[in-house]
Amino acid sequence: MRDELPPVPGLAERWGSPTHYLNAAYSPTEEELASIARSGTQIDAALIARIGGVADVVLQDGRTLRMNGLFTQPNTLxxxxxxxxxxxxxxxxxxxxxxxxxxxxxxxxxxxxxxxxxxxxxxxxxxxxxxxxxxxxxxxxxxxx
Ligand SMILES: Cc1cc2nc3c(=O)[nH]c(=O)nc-3n(C[C@H](O)[C@H](O)[C@H](O)COP(=O)(O)OP(=O)(O)OC[C@H]3O[C@@H](n4cnc5c(N)ncnc54)[C@H](O)[C@@H]3O)c2cc1C
Structure with a gap:
C-alpha cells in the first residue's frame, strides 16, 4: 500500500517527522500540535495554504500557526x-x-x-x-x- 496525504503543500516532505500518523503513539507534552483532516473531508485542506518551517500551518488568510508537530490520517492506495x-x-x-x-x-x-x-x-x-x-x-x- 502507499499513503495518499491531504493535498496540502509542504505536508509530504514532512511525513514521518514532524508529521505523524493520526493513531501513532505519542506522549503529550506542552508542545503545539495540529491535526489535519484527511482529503475525504477537504475541510482543513480548504483552510490551509501550506506547511512551512518545522511544522507551521500557514492559513489561506495569511495567518501562521506555529506548531511543533502535525498529525494526519492518509488514505491508502x-x-x-x-x-x-x-x-x-x-x-x-x-x-x-x-x-x-x-x-x-x-x-x-x-x-x-x-x-x-x-x-x-x-x-x-x-x-x-x-x-x-x-x-x-x-x-x-x-x-x-
Ligand atoms: C507508520 C506505521 C507504523 C506502524 N506500526 C505498526 C506496529 O507498531 N505494529 C504492527 O504490527 N504494525 C504496524 N504497522 C502496520 C504494519 O507495518 C503493516 O500492517 C505490515 O507491514 C503489513 O505487511 P505487508 O507485508 O502486508 O505490507 P508491507 O510491509 O508494506 O510490504 C509490502 C512490500 O511490497 C513491496 N512492493 C510494493 N509494490 C511492489 C511491486 N509492484 N513489486 C514488488 N514489491 C512491491 C513494498 O516495497 C513492500 O516492501 C505500522 C504501519 C505504519 C505505516
Missing part, C-alpha cells in the same frame, strides 16, 4: 496495479481500496491469492504474517488438488 490488471475484485474500506479475498485469501480470480495490508481494510504485522501463511497454504493446495 494499492502500491501496485497488478491486482487490478489481473481483474481482481476490490473493496472500499474506511482507509481506502483493498483487494477482496475470502477466508483462504483467494481473490475473485482463480489461482490468485492476496494477503497483508493489500487485502484487508486495516492491518498489522501479526495479521500480515498470518494472512501470508493462509495465502501460501491456499496456493500450495491449489497447485496440487
Amino acid at each position: 494499492l502500491a501496485s496495479p497488478i491486482a487490478e490488471q489481473l481483474g481482481c475484485a476490490l473493496e472500499d474500506g474506511p482507509m481506502g481500496r483493498f483487494i477482496q479475498v475470502d477466508e483462504g485469501k483467494a481473490t475473485s480470480v482463480p489461482n490468485v491469492f492476496a494477503c497483508g495490508d493489500a487485502a484487508r481494510a486495516a492491518g498489522n504485522v501479526t495479521l500480515a504474517v498470518a494472512d501470508g501463511a493462509m495465502a501460501g497454504f491456499g496456493a500450495h493446495r491449489g497447485s496440487i488438488f
Whole structure:
C-alpha cells in the first residue's frame, strides 16, 4: 500500500517527522500540535495554504500557526496495479481500496491469492504474517488438488 496525504503543500516532505500518523503513539507534552483532516473531508485542506518551517500551518488568510508537530490520517492506495490488471475484485474500506479475498485469501480470480495490508481494510504485522501463511497454504493446495 502507499499513503495518499491531504493535498496540502509542504505536508509530504514532512511525513514521518514532524508529521505523524493520526493513531501513532505519542506522549503529550506542552508542545503545539495540529491535526489535519484527511482529503475525504477537504475541510482543513480548504483552510490551509501550506506547511512551512518545522511544522507551521500557514492559513489561506495569511495567518501562521506555529506548531511543533502535525498529525494526519492518509488514505491508502494499492502500491501496485497488478491486482487490478489481473481483474481482481476490490473493496472500499474506511482507509481506502483493498483487494477482496475470502477466508483462504483467494481473490475473485482463480489461482490468485492476496494477503497483508493489500487485502484487508486495516492491518498489522501479526495479521500480515498470518494472512501470508493462509495465502501460501491456499496456493500450495491449489497447485496440487
Ligand atoms: C507508520 C506505521 C507504523 C506502524 N506500526 C505498526 C506496529 O507498531 N505494529 C504492527 O504490527 N504494525 C504496524 N504497522 C502496520 C504494519 O507495518 C503493516 O500492517 C505490515 O507491514 C503489513 O505487511 P505487508 O507485508 O502486508 O505490507 P508491507 O510491509 O508494506 O510490504 C509490502 C512490500 O511490497 C513491496 N512492493 C510494493 N509494490 C511492489 C511491486 N509492484 N513489486 C514488488 N514489491 C512491491 C513494498 O516495497 C513492500 O516492501 C505500522 C504501519 C505504519 C505505516
